[in-house]
Amino acid sequence: MSTGSAVLRPRDTDVLRAELRQLATRGGIPVLFGGEVHGDGLVLSEFVGTRTGLLRGVVVRPSSGLGGASMVAGRPLSVADYRNASTITHDYDVPVLSEGIGSVLAVPVVVDGVARAMLYGAYRSKAPIGGRAVDLMIDSGRRLADELRIRDEVDRRLRLREAHAASAVSPEVIREVYAELRRLAADAEPGMRNQLQRLAEQLAGDPRPEQVSLTPRERDVLAQVALGCTNAEAAERLSLRPETVKSYLRSAATKLGTGTRFESVSRARLRGLIP
Structure with a gap:
């Protein structure tokens, strides 16, 4: 996700992790996870409330699973019964079902029309995720998008300044x-x-x-x-x-x-x- 200087720009993963922890405190969502989009794949790297390590490092491809579909659509998507959902592919059933997950909400972090990260909230019961939880996750996605947009603009200006300094002759x-x-x-x-x-x-x-x-x-x-x-x-x-x-x-x-x-x-x- 990071597009600027590795020295000057804070790690985008850190702000993603902070949002998940804040969601866990405010929203009461038992299982939260997410990751950054690198190229055409989402890499799951941040977790709150998981019981196994099977989701760590999973690469979600566009249109695959709930997250891949949400990433392509550029909007939140959810399923109330993950195991039996017919609207998504089931490429990631083993790690998801091993967590006992029943219902899932996927929220893309969209910057300038491109999904840069994904947030997931899940319950271990087969019930729709409540309105307050949905609102909190969507707000988190927007905050993350705003933060990344600001970081991108700072990086862009720094690169312009560095390029000008490099090309300038005294x-x-x-x-x-x-x-x-x-x-x-x-x-x-x-x-x-x-x-x-x-x-x-x-x-x-x-x-x-x-x-x-x-x-x-x-x-x-x-x-x-x-x-x-x-x-x-x-x-x-x-x-x-x-x-x-x-x-x-x-x-x-x-x-x-x-x-x-x-x-x-x-x-x-x-x-x-x-x-």
């Missing part, structure tokens, strides 16, 4: 790649230069409509400064003279309306010129 890495693409483009042949520059601009994003126009070299220099490079380091990486780097920074600052190299980097980022 801004620092983007800036390093952008700067390197710009540096390579500066020394590349015209065809390759255009391709590298297009890749770099994809990292930077779409420019704003009111965008100022910076020359390729002004962007190259700002990209290096954005990585924390000094003028001398930027000059070495771009095969320029330090004075030339200063000149590009001054012209970029004039266009951007900034007073310092760091303000130029900040405003260029805001306007989508560099990442």
Whole structure:
């Protein structure tokens, strides 16, 4: 039944067991059992009031027995005389009758149209299960369904967050790649230069409509400064003279309306010129 992280999500079996125990206390139903649906089979794993261990681990297939029929129908079903019931198959007579069970109610725990678990309540007499017991079991099935639905949604959101975190690239890495693409483009042949520059601009994003126009070299220099490079380091990486780097920074600052190299980097980022 569990579809999320085995670490973060509590065991669904535990909440199923708790519901059965609560039913035993409130409903006075002598025999209670249930289990989770795995694939196309229901595995009986939780028991209250049973005398033998013959039901433990029994796998109930769709449409087989009372539980299989209820699982497929998606609604509660019952029989007042299990041994002689003609509306169900009798694939599980040995473990059921060995418990002395006479009447049985099966309640599916349905989440988004799919049975995720089953609850059974039984008497050892051949009498219809009373209205109060039926209501209590149906309420338990609904509570379980609501709990599982909430757990599923929590798991879904956690998986989305984890997937986003796994696929996200840090801004620092983007800036390093952008700067390197710009540096390579500066020394590349015209065809390759255009391709590298297009890749770099994809990292930077779409420019704003009111965008100022910076020359390729002004962007190259700002990209290096954005990585924390000094003028001398930027000059070495771009095969320029330090004075030339200063000149590009001054012209970029004039266009951007900034007073310092760091303000130029900040405003260029805001306007989508560099990442």
